[in-house]
Amino acid sequence: MKGSLESGSRLLLLLVVSNLLLCQGVVSTPVCPNGPGNCQVSLRDLFDRAVMVSHYIHDLSSEMFNEFDKRYAQGKGFITMALNSCHTSSLPTPEDKEQAQQTHHEVLMSLILGLLRSWNDPLYHLVTEVRGMKGAPDAILSRAIEIEEENKRLLEGMEMIFGQVIPGAKETEPYPVWSGLPSLQTKDEDARYSAFYNLLHCLRRDSSKIDTYLKLLNCRIIYNNNC
């Protein structure tokens, strides 16, 4: 009995090992190809991940904006006040496909980084202020919290990508600073909701920009314009 158990275990081990050997044919990008001292995730993986996160953030932003619009902005005409209200409008971002394709990937990447950085602070305050909103629906609050976290993650990833694509580049671009906190905290309810509307509208837009630029860069750099 014991002997057959041992031989059975050996057989199983043999099966497992042979399975592993056969599966070696599957290509998988190494996580640390340059050794443990210099761990670098491959650029393809970084881009894949970044694109996923940026896509997710834009989805969340759109949903959050639609929720807010449905609940607080019906018939209020907030949209008219939202024109030219984004704090990031000073960044020279390309505004159609041709412009984007003519922008060098360095510039595009620093634009992405600038956008991500300039949203750190507003997202933080957005979470805080949404919490204090009257009857703050969980649909909005939970998405705000999620977006704040994902933004940080994307920023990290982008910095890694930047470091790999443009090694040695010093990156001291200033980014636009948001100063809309007072309007988020104003007593006038309509004014406050209008401020929220603007912020969410700008967030939706900027997340779309980041997502589009990243997907463009991904196809350009990783797939050589052959997606």
Added chain:
Amino acid sequence: GTENPASEVETGQSPPEKPKLVKCRSPGKETFTCWWEPGADGGLPTNYTLTYHKEGETLIHECPDYKTGGPNSCYFSKKHTSIWKMYVITVNAINQMGISSSDPLYVDVTYIVEPEPPANLTLELKHPEDRKPYLWIKWSPPTMTDVKSGWFIIQYEIRLKPEKATDWETHFTPKQTQLKIFNLYPGQKYLVQIRCKPDHGYWSEWSPESSIQIPNDFPVKDTSMWIFVAILSAVICLIMVWAVALKGYSMVTCILPPVPGPKIKGFDVHLLEKGKSEELLRALESQDFPPTSDCEDLLMEFIEVDDCEDQQLMPRPSKEHTEQGVKPMHLDLDSDSGRGSCDSPSLLSEKCDEPQAHPSKFHTPEGPEKLENPETNLTCLQAPQSTSGEGKIPYFLANGPKSSTWPFPQPPSLYSPRYSYHNIADVCELALGMAGTTATSLDQTDQHALKASKTIETGREGKATKQRESEGCSSKPDQDTVWPRPQDKTPLISAKPLEYVEIHKVSQDGVLALFPKQNEKFGAPEASKEYSKVSRVTDSNILVLVPDPQAQNLTLLEEPAKKAPPALP
């Protein structure tokens, strides 16, 4: 809009009704088109214009192309299209009577993306040699979408069904432009449709239906599938056989648990089979037989003290002493029928060899008999601070090469059941447990554990014992440097005549209360006086017991009072 009642009445004409912008759509995020709905034209030919201005600009533009998008539309070409910018669009209806403007529509091209359906849908039946036949569906991305550069990200959805069926079979593909369908029913005509969606935007319309007829002789299955099935079942059978071989018995018992047979403790079937009834009975015997429930009877047992020269009382010869401290205590039932050892427990000892003894506590007993047994290795232990504070009653454990035949009845009512019957070594163990270094493991009753300046030498048979006690009475006393050397073998000689001592009772704390046996010598002894307090121990290892007035009341007795008579062989 404005209305002029006067002119309306005259001519039945009026300015046009306000038009309404219906929707704007961008097929590829590069251009977009807006459509409007005209209102009533007021009876006059009405022209429609579309004007707009962009976010951040003040300049108002007019629609660059009214034609491409069809009637009542405005097409914005690439040149005129900006992404991430709000367009404020208005449609104006103009006729002779006046102008009506629609409500402005705020449009951001990013959010109005709706592609065309995929193009070039082709269906093909494929019949490879060694593999299953399938339907190969191919298509290409819709027009006006730039997928290659990554500007437009797209996903597809295909649906198909036999012509007569009601439910569609849908397949979703993220970006590839072909699909293979297996498991088709021969002789059926299949309809296929496809649509697509951008990463952020609206689904396109379904493409027009494509159809394909599956020929009747279309082979649905092929041999390779059956080969695969056969191999898989063979592998599964092998695995099951292997599992059964390994765990056959346990599996069978799991499925068909065996009927439990009768179990008699100690009953060895094999012995019965061999016909060795004697061994069988002996095996039965060893299982705690006889039971200890009738210990109460033993309370009244008398202790016989004999002339210690009688070697019969020494269960083991001197070979026991070779092992220091290890002294198996063989308590033979036969030899233990109430016969005490040489040192009568009721006799006072002359001197306590325990330095911790409190001489002040001792006083000369009144006429109890003394037994001298200088050879007995008596260790005098003193109880530590007893909770009652009534004074210390030394705890004596007689030890030595002679095993004590002091029967230690232990009725469950008085003693905790941890002591086994007949086992005098338990007493020793208890003392050791108290005295030894494992004092911390003692329970309530043993609180009055003793600090032994000298450890007790003891030994016991390899009988099952309680853990606590075995700690004290370890069979390796040689490890303990405090263990005294065994004294010389002492022949059991008593100088004085020995008397019987009656164990009156055993208290809850394990205190033995002894009565001197009523006999003629005493005359009229104090009938109800029980001797449960040890006065002192003589240097010849004799216990000196005194009556303990407090011991009269059993329940009040809180003394540690675990007494054992000096070991008498």
